Amino acid sequence: MILETGRVVASETVADLGTLIVVSAPLVAARAHPGQFVHVRPGERFDPLLRRPYSFNGIDRHAGEIELLVKPLGPGGEWIAQRHPGDPLDLLGPLGTSFVVHRATTHLLLVAGGTGIAPMKVLAEQESARRNVTLVMGGRTIHHLWPAHRLPAAVEYVTTTEDGSFGVRGRVTDALPQYIAWADQLCACGPWPMLAAIGRLRHDAARATTVVPGKEVLLDAQIAVEQHMGCAMGVCRACVIVTQHGNARVCREGPVFSLGDVRFAQGEPATVGLTA
Amino acid sequence: MPWRRPRKHVDRARDIGRSEEEALEEKAEHAEEDEAVELAAIDGASIVEAATGEAEDERMPSDLAAKLGAAAEGHEFRAWGEEAEDREVADREVADREVADREVAGRDRVVGTARPEDTSPSEAVVAHVEDGVDLEVEVARGLRLRNPVLTASGTFGQGVEYAELIDVSRLGAMVNKGTTVHARPGNPQYRIAETPSGILNSIGLENPGAAAVAKKYGKEWPGLRLPVIVNVAGYTVADYVGVVLEMEGTPGVVAYELNVSCPNVKGGTLFGCDPELAAEVTRAVKAETDKPVIVKLTPSAPDVVAVARACEEAGADGLTAINTVPGMRIDVAKRRPVLGTGTGGLSGPAIRPIAVHITYQVARAVSIPIIGAGGVTCAKDALEFLMAGASAVQVGSATFADPLAPIKTVEGLAEYVRASGLASIRDIVGAAQRGGKRDAGTEYVQ
Ligand SMILES: Cc1cc2nc3c(=O)[nH]c(=O)nc-3n(C[C@H](O)[C@H](O)[C@H](O)COP(=O)(O)OP(=O)(O)OC[C@H]3O[C@@H](n4cnc5c(N)ncnc54)[C@H](O)[C@@H]3O)c2cc1C
Ligand SMILES: Cc1cc2nc3c(=O)[nH]c(=O)nc-3n(C[C@H](O)[C@H](O)[C@H](O)COP(=O)(O)O)c2cc1C
Ligand code: FES
Numbered sequence: 001m002i003l004e005t006g007r008v009v010a011s012e013t014v015a016d017l018g019t020l021i022v023v024s025a026p027l028v029a030a031r032a033h034p035g036q037f038v039h040v041r042p043g044e045r046f047d048p049l050l051r052r053p054y055s056f057n058g059i060d061r062h063a064g065e066i067e068l069l070v071k072p073l074g075p076g077g078e079w080i081a082q083r084h085p086g087d088p089l090d091l092l093g094p095l096g097t098s099f100v101v102h103r104a105t106t107h108l109l110l111v112a113g114g115t116g117i118a119p120m121k122v123l124a125e126q127e128s129a130r131r132n133v134t135l136v137m138g139g140r141t142i143h144h145l146w147p148a149h150r151l152p153a154a155v156e157y158v159t160t161t162e163d164g165s166f167g168v169r170g171r172v173t174d175a176l177p178q179y180i181a182w183a184d185q186l187c188a189c190g191p192w193p194m195l196a197a198i199g200r201l202r203h204d205a206a207r208a209t210t211v212v213p214g215k216e217v218l219l220d221a222q223i224a225v226e227q228h229m230g231c232a233m234g235v236c237r238a239c240v241i242v243t244q245h246g247n248a249r250v251c252r253e254g255p256v257f258s259l260g261d262v263r264f265a266q267g268e269p270a271t272v273g274l275t276a
Numbered sequence: 277m278p279w280r281r282p283r284k285h286v287d288r289a290r291d292i293g294r295s296e297e298e299a300l301e302e303k304a305e306h307a308e309e310d311e312a313v314e315l316a317a318i319d320g321a322s323i324v325e326a327a328t329g330e331a332e333d334e335r336m337p338s339d340l341a342a343k344l345g346a347a348a349e350g351h352e353f354r355a356w357g358e359e360a361e362d363r364e365v366a367d368r369e370v371a372d373r374e375v376a377d378r379e380v381a382g383r384d385r386v387v388g389t390a391r392p393e394d395t396s397p398s399e400a401v402v403a404h405v406e407d408g409v410d411l412e413v414e415v416a417r418g419l420r421l422r423n424p425v426l427t428a429s430g431t432f433g434q435g436v437e438y439a440e441l442i443d444v445s446r447l448g449a450m451v452n453k454g455t456t457v458h459a460r461p462g463n464p465q466y467r468i469a470e471t472p473s474g475i476l477n478s479i480g481l482e483n484p485g486a487a488a489v490a491k492k493y494g495k496e497w498p499g500l501r502l503p504v505i506v507n508v509a510g511y512t513v514a515d516y517v518g519v520v521l522e523m524e525g526t527p528g529v530v531a532y533e534l535n536v537s538c539p540n541v542k543g544g545t546l547f548g549c550d551p552e553l554a555a556e557v558t559r560a561v562k563a564e565t566d567k568p569v570i571v572k573l574t575p576s577a578p579d580v581v582a583v584a585r586a587c588e589e590a591g592a593d594g595l596t597a598i599n600t601v602p603g604m605r606i607d608v609a610k611r612r613p614v615l616g617t618g619t620g621g622l623s624g625p626a627i628r629p630i631a632v633h634i635t636y637q638v639a640r641a642v643s644i645p646i647i648g649a650g651g652v653t654c655a656k657d658a659l660e661f662l663m664a665g666a667s668a669v670q671v672g673s674a675t676f677a678d679p680l681a682p683i684k685t686v687e688g689l690a691e692y693v694r695a696s697g698l699a700s701i702r703d704i705v706g707a708a709q710r711g712g713k714r715d716a717g718t719e720y721v722q
Contacts, residue, residue, distance in 0.1 A: 047473040153284035160278040167279030175278045235433030238468035271464040
């Protein structure tokens with residue numbers, strides 16, 4: 001990982017998903033992998049104080065550029081989303097773990113919710129030339145979906161919307177079973193409730209006494225999770241989640257985890273048992 | 277049915293482990309090699325990466341248990357993406373060297389903090405702004421440091437993490453994460469929340485316990501070339517003593533800092549809120565170690581000056597002022613506190629005036645050295661503490677925003693000493709005490 005002052009090359013709004021910013025940052029780009037993130041300083045002073053974590057939404061090593069999809073929720077996200085071409089951007093990264101596509105995988109299933117599209121889009125771009133890739137994305141409305149024309153043509157793209165404004169009403173997880181049966185490998189990124197729903201599919205498959213199509217795919221699935229962060233350097237332990245092997249830092253041991261390692265509680269990350 | 281855009285047919289190479297481009301490029305390999313070398317030199321990618329546009333290696337599947345085990349052993353894992361699946365070890369070593377070289381190059385160019393040992397032999401001595409400037413200070417009785425900039429407990433881990441990014445040997449010392457006798461899993465989420473110019477945290481002293489810390493980091497600390505002060509926490513007097521006994525003899529450790537912002541199991545008062553309790557802990561620890569013992573004051577104390585005096589009388593060699601200030605944020609949408617524990621500790625520039633004020637008051641009351649802490653982001657902030665009477669400062673939350681903040685503070689102090697024609701940074705300690713009215717710091721009118 002490295003500290004690099006990148007330079008914004010382009011910026012545009014992608015419907016209600018967020019602002020897409022392309023940043024020239026050759027040192028970060030040279031090391032970046034899908035699923036990893038950069039910790040971005042939202043200003044030049046100490047208010048807002050904390051950096052903000054964003055996944056790579058695009059990695060172009062040749063051009064030395066990375067792409068971030070920034071949904072402005074508060075002051076930090078807003079400041080970053082408002083950067084114009086030519087503006088500097090203070091980046092710390094790449095940080096954390098990345099998705100690992102197995103060599104033997106021929107049918108790769110990607111599942112995205114909201115800005116969780118970011119690492120899935122990078123995987124789609126990197127893998128579709130050599131494997132069959134299907135991306136399933138769910139959003140609240142059509143405006144919360146990644147535009148189809150911004151994906152490689154070789155990628156099969158399946159979408160659901162919660163309000164039925166595009167395709168049929170429903171959630172990604174409603175559309176999943178048939179694709180899971182087709183796939184050899186599953187990678188997912190999205191809000192906690194979506195990941196927890198996939199976790200339930202895994203749980204049910206693991207315990208089923210009958211043959212479940214795609215069971216192996218669920219057992220082996222990888223997910224990228226979010227947690228509020230301080231340092232993103234592994235020192236403050238603000239970002240821990242509970243796993244089968246104990247507390248794990250999302251900024252170091254994550255953000256990509258094996259689905260089976262992560263503990264959920266009511267659609268959220270399970271919480272540490274002890275209070276001070 | 278959901279909406280579905282079918283896959284456009286693509287003819288794939290039969291070897292699915294390889295992309296079309298890779299197959300094509302293999303043919304043109306030699307023709308492109310020279311260009312690739314150039315490209316790699318330009319953008320820092322390896323030759324293979326430059327030629328294929330792909331990561332050089334296939335990546336390892338996750339093994340969280342192994343990673344957590346390694347983290348517990350004190351070895352920080354690199355991203356899985358950087359672990360090769362089945363490449364020859366020799367290849368990997370070459371590649372690692374390449375990455376290391378690139379990182380150094382990057383550090384020079386982007387961060388401007390090359391480490392002496394990373395540079396090529398011909399330019400082994402790297403000049404730093406602080407070279408030749410007398411920044412040496414005594415931060416506690418019996419503890420002299422090369423400069424007055426330390427990193428604060430809980431914001432610098434065990435030192436090894438930020439050492440991946442900055443040259444930690446340019447700092448005065450580090451204070452490690454609060455260490456308890458037994459391992460602690462910490463508090464429920466959320467553990468951190470942003471506030472105006474500050475952060476609230478409620479980590480809950482998550483740490484692997486003193487024995488594990490001593491075993492794991494004792495091996496790594498000497499290599500950092502950065503003196504380590506162990507932050508000691510506990511819930512009984514025996515807890516504090518237990519940690520110190522466990523840490524005694526650990527390589528790299530030069531002193532102890534007692535985190536007395538912990539509730540005493542008997543009665544629940546914070547040790548640092550009661551002069552008697554604080555003195556009792558200080559005395560008990562002093563009896564067990566010859567190393568300097570620093571007590572970290574809490575702003576929650578009804579009379580922090582009384583606590584400081586009691587600690588000095590009990591034998592404390594120094595004081596740190598201050599730990600975090602209690603605070604809370606409410607999530608208005610959810611109608612409940614943001615932090616999992618409700619209350620948290622406020623840090624960052626938001627608390628700097630409180631910390632400077634306490635430093636000023638305590639400096640008038642004691643004769644042992646004081647380390648100022650609370651919202652230091654740069655040399656100017658550090659100077660406020662020094663002029664108030666501190667001999668050194670700790671940089672904490674600012675490091676999260678700017679990992680270079682501690683080093684920039686060292687540089688800025690050196691520049692200040694030079695520019696103001698001082699013989700040493702020590703000449704500025706307490707300057708505001710001399711300049712102020714006699715009763716400044718105790719009285720104010722609104
Ligand atoms: C590994 C990782 C990858 C991410 N990738 C993306 C991405 O590609 N695109 C995107 O739009 N968002 C992403 N997020 C979420 C993003 O970090 C938050 O939306 C952002 O920090 C919110 O900052 P704000 O100033 O807009 O909002 P505020 O609400 O003002 O933030 C206040 C504080 O809460 C933290 N916070 C709030 N929501 C989140 C959250 N969901 N996750 C982590 N911290 C949060 C902020 O970092 C900040 O410290 C990612 C988060 C993580 C952990
Ligand atoms: C995330 C976090 C964790 C902390 N953990 C500890 C701790 O374990 N022990 C301790 O004495 N102080 C701890 N502190 C307090 C700091 O060491 C320091 O006193 C305080 O943050 C004020 O300095 P700052 O404003 O520069 O951060 C912690 C602070 C933060 C932000
Ligand atoms: S954010 Fe500090 S340890 Fe992960």
